[in-house]
Amino acid sequence: MARKQGSHADITRPRVRDAALRLFAQHGYAAVSMRQIAAEVGVQAGAIYNYTPDKQALLADLMRDHLEELLAAWDSVPTEAGAVARLRRFVRFHLDFHLPRPDQVFIAYMELRHLDSANFAGVEALRRRYEDALEAILRAGLAEGVFAVRDTRVAAMALIALLTGLGNWYRAGGRLPLDEIAAIYWDLVRKAVLA
Amino acid sequence: MARKQGSHADITRPRVRDAALRLFAQHGYAAVSMRQIAAEVGVQAGAIYNYTPDKQALLADLMRDHLEELLAAWDSVPTEAGAVARLRRFVRFHLDFHLPRPDQVFIAYMELRHLDSANFAGVEALRRRYEDALEAILRAGLAEGVFAVRDTRVAAMALIALLTGLGNWYRAGGRLPLDEIAAIYWDLVRKAVLA
DNA sequence: TTTTCAAATGAACACCCGTTCAGTTAAATG
């Protein structure tokens, strides 16, 4: 036979992904060239095509993988008893998952325009599943009588925007420690939905 | 002398702005060429440079004008007596101003990356003034004893993200009428900060 | 009608784009 499956590839493939992630987040998908990504990895542009059929797939894979990782991570969070405790878990989970991944979050929100319609539909379906997870908690709280929201869907969208928005201004080493900020966010969310 | 100041220019200048706004919002700054903008207006690419020194200034002007219009509009809103009434005004104002301008809002948030540092600083200063306007209301509510928030700055950032997020999913003719959605949003905001 | 010049043209500048592919390299296999 010949060389074992992937000797360089196992090294180069993740480096291509990482470079694309970093550069797309910093400059935007359209402003980044395959040659820039290749230079970051230390190969010629043509070599990139050993790892992706085209630039579009590179972007779509980054988005899809981010959202699938998000859903898998949430699925592995133990279900609490009671809607209030479940919501507190969700808030803390959302912040813990998103804050260490600013590039992925940025891309997943900002570069949707550049997905073709098939990739867009796939990504939107994954995002929808995450929104549904929060909405389910709000519904449960309504059923328990501990929450008072006029529409669980609208509330879920509003709360996710509130939580995700933290990533747009939070910087480690700022005025407040993360735990304090997380506590403030939980306070706002809890009061907003509580009966 | 000769032709009166601006016979075509008065027509072409706003058409260049409008085309740039629409195309930047739809495809992203980096993905739109000066030739596309020119084609939309019905002129050659060179003619665009009668109205802007370069592509970057076209983007910066769109952002700055949007934020200055926002601040001017808010300044013209009468000041209510009482922090709760002022907050209700702010929420309704924010939604009324932003929802009819999805392209401007999109650009003002998504294309910050493509501003050079001088333009970025200017735009951020304007945005900061708007955030300060909301924070002032929260402070007033604290002083009155009607609000209970642990940090007015964090709360202001969180609430603006919550409100602005509506533009990412609201579509006219959807399941709920805008007035109903606005009422739900006011409900969430009010409860989140109320003592 | 002639003059004037705002406004726009269209070609050119030097360079970058995503993608393809024949050919080269070098490491693991037999």
Add this chain to the structure above:
DNA sequence: CATTTAACTGAACGGGTGTTCATTTGAAAA
């Protein structure tokens, strides 16, 4: 050591990029 082939190179493809500028156009002013 010889062979195999994964991994990569480097050049090429047709086309697009922002910006400049000498030149043309045509409507208002004289």
